[in-house]
Amino acid sequence: MxxxxxxxxxxxxxxxxxxxxxxxxxxxxxxxxxxxxxxxxxxxxxxxxxxxxxxxxxxxxxxxxxxxxxxxxxxxxxxxxxxxxxxxxxxxxxxxxxxxxxxxxxxxxxxxxxxxxxxxxxxxxxxxxxxxxxxxxxxxxxxGGPDPVGAHVAARLAAGATVAATAAEVGLGARALHRRSLTLFGYGPKTLARILRMRRALDLARAGAPLAEVAARSGYADQAHLTREVRELAGVPPSRLLAPATA
Structure with missing residues (x-):
């Protein structure tokens, strides 16, 4: 992105x-x-x-x-x-x-x-x-194609599933899923879930949803939680990301 x-x-x-x-x-x-x-x-x-x-x-x-x-x-x-x-x-x-x-x-x-x-x-x-x-x-x-576990894990986490539920769906324990995720994604499933949740939230915000609604629909505790997470991952708050680009 x-x-x-x-x-x-x-x-x-x-x-x-x-x-x-x-x-x-x-x-x-x-x-x-x-x-x-x-x-x-x-x-x-x-x-x-x-x-x-x-x-x-x-x-x-x-x-x-x-x-x-x-x-x-x-x-x-x-x-x-x-x-x-x-x-x-x-x-x-x-x-x-x-x-x-x-x-x-x-x-x-x-x-x-x-x-x-x-x-x-x-x-x-x-x-x-x-x-x-x-x-x-x-x-x-x-x-022989990509590891099918990767697509399944990414899709479930992108949809908001928990890491525990995702691990159960692919038949892996927590440690096994973490090791597999490092190989497939470069980081553990919790980090991937945070990143995909941020992407989901920004998509909703760009579609016009207010940030308070975005936070609730994306699984954040509140708007302040959304802002902290975006700042940690993106380096700037959501308002900066959503501002029109300089022409």
């Missing part, structure tokens, strides 16, 4: 579906310069940056502040919670709160992906984004 509260001025950002990678989202941006606040979402991203090349963005526990110069370009494939480890071949906890060059994970194989992306950038349309999708799709097939 990306938010303009960090100080981004201008720029263009868009998202669209990634065919063949269930639940994944492609996105592209051209920066207007400044700082962008990227909120935690339990996801891992495969990124191409005009400045840094191919990167892997690990799951963040708190907001990541991305600084760009005017005209910097980004293309990304955001993988749904629990899918990234099957694509990148490492546990999510090894990438937590990090931005890692793809070559550090895949070695020489990353050079082929870089060549394909750079060649596609010269073509019209979204060919470069298609390369990222193709890479993820092939890696998922080779891995």
């Amino acid at each position: 990306i938010d303009g509260a960090g100080g981004r001025v201008g720029g263009v950002y868009r998202e669209w579906g990634a065919a063949g990678v269930p639940g994944a989202v492609l996105w592209g941006s051209v920066s207007g310069g400044g700082e962008t606040r990227v909120l935690p979402d339990g996801c891992l991203d495969l990124l191409w940056s005009s400045r840094s090349g191919l990167l892997v963005a690990g799951p963040d526990r708190t907001a990541h502040l991305s600084r760009s110069a005017p005209g910097d370009q980004w293309i990304g494939l955001r993988l749904p919670p629990g899918t990234g480890p099957a694509v990148f071949g490492v546990p999510a906890e090894e990438l937590r709160d990090r931005r890692v060059p793809l070559a550090d994970l895949w070695g020489r194989a990353a050079a082929e992906v870089t060549e394909r992306v750079e060649a596609a950038l010269a073509a019209p349309g979204d060919e470069a984004a298609g390369v990222l999708t193709w890479v993820a799709r092939d890696r998922l097939r080779a891995a």
